[in-house]
Amino acid sequence: MLNYDELDKKYIWHPFTQMKDWMVKEQLMIERGEGVYLYDINGNRYLDSVSSLWVTVHGHRKKEIDQAIKRQLSKIAHSTLLGLGNAPSAELAQKLVEITPKGLDKVFYSDSGSTAVEIALKIAFQYQKKKKFLTLVNAYHGDTIGSVSVGGIDLFHKIFHPLLFKAYKVKPDLSEVEEIMKKHHQEIAAMIVEPLIQAAAGMLLEPKGFLKGVRELCSKHNILLICDEVATGFGRTGKMFACEHENVSPDIMCVAKGITGGYLPLAATLTTNKIFNAFLGELKDNKTFFHGHTYTGNPLACAAALANLEIFKKERTIQNLQPKIKLLNKDLQRFNNLSSVIDIRQCGMMVGIELAAGMSQKVILEARKRRAILRPLGNVIVLMPPLGITIRQLKRLLDIAYRSIESAAV
Numbered sequence: 001m002l003n004y005d006e007l008d009k010k011y012i013w014h015p016f017t018q019m020k021d022w023m024v025k026e027q028l029m030i031e032r033g034e035g036v037y038l039y040d041i042n043g044n045r046y047l048d049s050v051s052s053l054w055v056t057v058h059g060h061r062k063k064e065i066d067q068a069i070k071r072q073l074s075k076i077a078h079s080t081l082l083g084l085g086n087a088p089s090a091e092l093a094q095k096l097v098e099i100t101p102k103g104l105d106k107v108f109y110s111d112s113g114s115t116a117v118e119i120a121l122k123i124a125f126q127y128q129k130k131k132k133f134l135t136l137v138n139a140y141h142g143d144t145i146g147s148v149s150v151g152g153i154d155l156f157h158k159i160f161h162p163l164l165f166k167a168y169k170v171k172p173d174l175s176e177v178e179e180i181m182k183k184h185h186q187e188i189a190a191m192i193v194e195p196l197i198q199a200a201a202g203m204l205l206e207p208k209g210f211l212k213g214v215r216e217l218c219s220k221h222n223i224l225l226i227c228d229e230v231a232t233g234f235g236r237t238g239k240m241f242a243c244e245h246e247n248v249s250p251d252i253m254c255v256a257k258g259i260t261g262g263y264l265p266l267a268a269t270l271t272t273n274k275i276f277n278a279f280l281g282e283l284k285d286n287k288t289f290f291h292g293h294t295y296t297g298n299p300l301a302c303a304a305a306l307a308n309l310e311i312f313k314k315e316r317t318i319q320n321l322q323p324k325i326k327l328l329n330k331d332l333q334r335f336n337n338l339s340s341v342i343d344i345r346q347c348g349m350m351v352g353i354e355l356a357a358g359m360s361q362k363v364i365l366e367a368r369k370r371r372a373i374l375r376p377l378g379n380v381i382v383l384m385p386p387l388g389i390t391i392r393q394l395k396r397l398l399d400i401a402y403r404s405i406e407s408a409a410v
């Protein structure tokens with residue numbers, strides 16, 4: 001057998017990773033998955049407590065999605081949306097319009113959350129003919145230059161500052177938002193928000209009613225509202241989309257991560273007919289939206305996404321989530337007894353446990369000993385298991401998290 005750990009260390013540059021540190025430590029090599037579990041090349045089983053970076057929805061090796069991909073594979077793996085259409089992307093677009101907030105009627109595909117945001121920004125700019133954006137402090141919208149420009153996490157973004165375009169930043173506070181909109185509405189094309197919870201920032205909760213207030217202020221000042229549902233979409237918050245909690249319809253919405261159930265890279269940027277129609281014209285009018293990625297609307301990914309949505313219906317995923325969310329809420333209370341726990345934040349199936357500085361890496365290692373894969377955000381331990389996790393598995397995860405924090409403290 002090849003030595004994968006050796007090959008990895010010799011050839012791979014890992015994302016968001018200090019490679020000097022990576023190369024001197026023994027690393028896990030994952031070989032396969034099943035349900036909520038990952039198996040390494042030595043056959044050890046681990047609970048996938050972060051849904052393979054927030055994407056796995058119903059679990060790994062979900063029969064229906066496996067089959068949908070195989071079925072599509074027997075027809076065609078890829079055909080372009082530049083100048084051609086294809087069946088799975090058309091059917092999926094209809095389904096996405098059906099399940100997303102009212103008023104979102106057109107679907108522009110791409111392949112990652114970052115590109116979905118990039119597209120939203122470019123659409124807003126071209127539509128509004130204004131060039132500034134308004135964003136929240138601590139925002140995370142992806143790693144491409146446009147999405148970093150509306151980002152606000154210094155650790156990731158500061159170094160790229162010379163490359164970025166200017167964005168106004170506000171705290172999630174309606175009077176601050178109003179003040180800046182009043183002053184600068186003539187130059188602000190859109191405000192972008194992660195609805196309800198800033199995930200990558202460490203699961204920071206926005207005040208109740210904030211999103212709804214932002215919606216009203218945006219409408220009042222002729223500023224488009226872009227909701228980045230890349231992390232929150234597809235059930236994570238206990239509803240299909242976080243916007244539903246406050247009955248908000250954005251002008252533009254970005255979805256990615258969970259869209260294929262965690263199988264293949266796919267993203268979508270949805271907009272209203274009103275915005276779409278403004279791009280219609282004769283070729284010479286130069287209103288065309290000149291943007292598109294090579295794998296846009298990839299049939300395999302769209303087939304996976306269709307199967308993913310079908311399971312939501314068939315298994316009543318959202319309904320079955322409610323007792324799990326309650327269990328999390330209840331059981332997380334006891335974590336307050338642990339002296340290293342500073343704060344606990346939850347939005348549906350998204351949990352952040354903030355620990356005293358310097359603790360999180362130790363907790364991750366302790367969890368690994370107990371066969372759970374966790375990945376922290378700074379000092380915050382994230383619990384974000386697949387929505388398909390059973391109550392029993394969820395209890396086990398909470399138990400592992402509790403004991404890992406406890407052991408790391410001594």
Ligand SMILES: *Cc1c(COP(=O)(O)O)cnc(C)c1O
Nearest residue numbers: 112113114140141142228230231
């Ligand atoms: C992960 C994430 C992105 C970026 O998505 P990628 O697929 O990693 O490019 C954008 N916005 C939010 C809110 C995210 O959580």
